[in-house]
Amino acid sequence: MKMLALEREVTGVTDDRFTPELLKSEARKAWQLHISGVIREMYFSADKHEAVLVLECETVEDAHRSLAELPLVGAGLIAFDIVPLTPYDGFARLFDS
Numbered sequence: 001m002k003m004l005a006l007e008r009e010v011t012g013v014t015d016d017r018f019t020p021e022l023l024k025s026e027a028r029k030a031w032q033l034h035i036s037g038v039i040r041e042m043y044f045s046a047d048k049h050e051a052v053l054v055l056e057c058e059t060v061e062d063a064h065r066s067l068a069e070l071p072l073v074g075a076g077l078i079a080f081d082i083v084p085l086t087p088y089d090g091f092a093r094l095f096d097s
Helices: 020-035 060-068 090-095
Strands: 002-009 039-044 051-056 078-084
Touching: 002 060, 020 039, 051 060, 051 078, 060 078
Parallel strands: none
Antiparallel strands: 002 051, 002 078, 039 051
């Protein structure tokens, strides 16, 4: 199932906690999730520079488990809201009699 993962701010986290080593580990794990097919697309929002990921997982719980492997999530520095997606069915209205 395709899902959208939207990073959200964690209250009380300061920028100094995002060390270069931790950020490099984050990039490495994101790459591993990408090549394994879990993360299909990766972006940052232009306005807040927060991660926007397109995932392919069986369940929302699987998505949360996969994202928990990210070092920044594991350290409690970022969190994600997961939005499960289904195909748009609105075009069917065009063919109603």
